[in-house]
Amino acid sequence: MAKHETPLLDQLESGPWPSFVTDLKQQAATKPECWDILGILELSFKDRITHWKHGGIVGVFGYGGGIVGRYADVPELFPGVEHFHTVRVAQPSSKYYSSANLRQLCDLWEKHGSGVTNMHGSTGDIILLGTRTENLEPFFWDLTHDMNQDLGGSGSNLRTPANCIGESRCEWSCYDTEEACYKLTMQYQDEIHRPAFPYKFKFKFSGCPNDCVAAIARSDISVIGTWKDDIRIDQAAVKEYIAGNYPSNGGAHSGRDWGKFDITKEVIDLCPTNCMWMEGGELKIDNSECTRCMHCINVMPRALRPGAEKGASVLVGAKAPILDGAQFSTLVLPFIPMSADNDFEELVEFIEKVWDWWMEVGKNRERVGETMQRVGLPTFIKVMELEPIPQMVKEPRSNPYVFWAEEEVEGGFERDVEEFRAKHAA
Amino acid sequence: MALSKDELKAAIIEKATKSPKPQLYIKDFYACDPDAKPREIKNIANELVREQKLMFWSSGSTTMYGVPSRIKNDDGEGGV
Ligand code: SF4
Numbered sequence A: 001m002a003k004h005e006t007p008l009l010d011q012l013e014s015g016p017w018p019s020f021v022t023d024l025k026q027q028a029a030t031k032p033e034c035w036d037i038l039g040i041l042e043l044s045f046k047d048r049i050t051h052w053k054h055g056g057i058v059g060v061f062g063y064g065g066g067i068v069g070r071y072a073d074v075p076e077l078f079p080g081v082e083h084f085h086t087v088r089v090a091q092p093s094s095k096y097y098s099s100a101n102l103r104q105l106c107d108l109w110e111k112h113g114s115g116v117t118n119m120h121g122s123t124g125d126i127i128l129l130g131t132r133t134e135n136l137e138p139f140f141w142d143l144t145h146d147m148n149q150d151l152g153g154s155g156s157n158l159r160t161p162a163n164c165i166g167e168s169r170c171e172w173s174c175y176d177t178e179e180a181c182y183k184l185t186m187q188y189q190d191e192i193h194r195p196a197f198p199y200k201f202k203f204k205f206s207g208c209p210n211d212c213v214a215a216i217a218r219s220d221i222s223v224i225g226t227w228k229d230d231i232r233i234d235q236a237a238v239k240e241y242i243a244g245n246y247p248s249n250g251g252a253h254s255g256r257d258w259g260k261f262d263i264t265k266e267v268i269d270l271c272p273t274n275c276m277w278m279e280g281g282e283l284k285i286d287n288s289e290c291t292r293c294m295h296c297i298n299v300m301p302r303a304l305r306p307g308a309e310k311g312a313s314v315l316v317g318a319k320a321p322i323l324d325g326a327q328f329s330t331l332v333l334p335f336i337p338m339s340a341d342n343d344f345e346e347l348v349e350f351i352e353k354v355w356d357w358w359m360e361v362g363k364n365r366e367r368v369g370e371t372m373q374r375v376g377l378p379t380f381i382k383v384m385e386l387e388p389i390p391q392m393v394k395e396p397r398s399n400p401y402v403f404w405a406e407e408e409v410e411g412g413f414e415r416d417v418e419e420f421r422a423k424h425a426a
Numbered sequence B: 001m002a003l004s005k006d007e008l009k010a011a012i013i014e015k016a017t018k019s020p021k022p023q024l025y026i027k028d029f030y031a032c033d034p035d036a037k038p039r040e041i042k043n044i045a046n047e048l049v050r051e052q053k054l055m056f057w058s059s060g061s062t063t064m065y066g067v068p069s070r071i072k073n074d075d076g077e078g079g080v
């Protein structure tokens, strides 16, 4: 394959950061089709339009997801990327790899594809970039038989679920995120591999409100660990922080001298609900007002811990589309228990209720969050058979989120205004 | 009254063959049997794919169904 002149791309190599252009040139030594990736991109820069055709009917037999078809619209100029399909491979929970597994994965992709990878895609999958249609089945055979790994979701499927490292390494985790992610991945194999829905659907599991997988921003159902009882306080450790004997934030900001730790300035005044204060040398928290934001716990991890009655909050409807505004998911279930002993029964029941409704009511290419917006939160809550609570509303004190049905109002809506005004001046 | 599985399969194929668009969303098949649950329709459409009577067309973000003879790949191939 011919090397192409790429002055516009070459300029990208001049910055101080590593450049994908350099990487592709290096890869082209063994995979000459990489010259054509550079060539087609240079042409797109010149023409100010993409030269990739999006989509198609490529896939592996029996699967309706995991492969995204890509074709060049100028194959005569760049034959190496005439087909350049993307393969999504499900990532291991928490993205724990052994180096042996990574090597095997790279060898497999050198064998069947361009060798170019993207670790990881925004859904979390291992993304393998660039292969031809005829290589897909042999690749899939090796992936599943030799490596015991599987494709992830794409299209109108359940997308590969993702989780934070949870209890495997993080003491803040309020449930076993890896177990939940794995169980649901296995349970919903059909939904991951075969299109089931009006549009894509994502779950993400974070063990606490720090939300390290950004579930609240990126998933249709965000499962975020929380606790019901009080934040556990070790008053002796609080005193050590105040005395400057323990580094705040676990030492995360210790690269610079920020001055003496000031509990009022750095913790109490930053509590979003103003529910903390010092009294008689002790730190006090009005837990009924705490929104579980994690700030105080993050700053003083040796003194404060999440409560002991743990579970998760479930939020619905995030999306990050390119064209329309991004939206966070909305709190729907403030607390559910999360236990592998009952196969996460409470969560599963809720997920299937949401699916049944959305498959019926959702329009084509409408994310569940958009369907919720279209019908309105009160309708959604009614269908889900839930009671409205202030936490579902952004500004509950100024937003009249309680709507009365006629039968709930004494005298209905048809009462005599004259008579009312006689007693209550306008 | 709900259709039998075979009747539903036939109705789905007929819709996919006669519709003006060669590719249809899963929801477009719901009308084939208003009494069937969306998940039943999805399962049957997927069974038809396994039988190679329907095939998928995917843009990467969304997936559609069609009869193989009507779907053309972007590169003009008959598909896999
Ligand atoms: S989301 Fe919470 S539990 Fe999970 S890794 Fe982050 S801090 Fe730990």
Ligand code: SF4
Binding pocket: A270, A271, A272, A273, A274, A275, A276, A285, A289, A290, A291, A292, A293, A294, A295, A296, A297
């Ligand atoms: S978790 Fe957040 S809201 Fe709760 S007490 Fe700590 S800082 Fe305040």
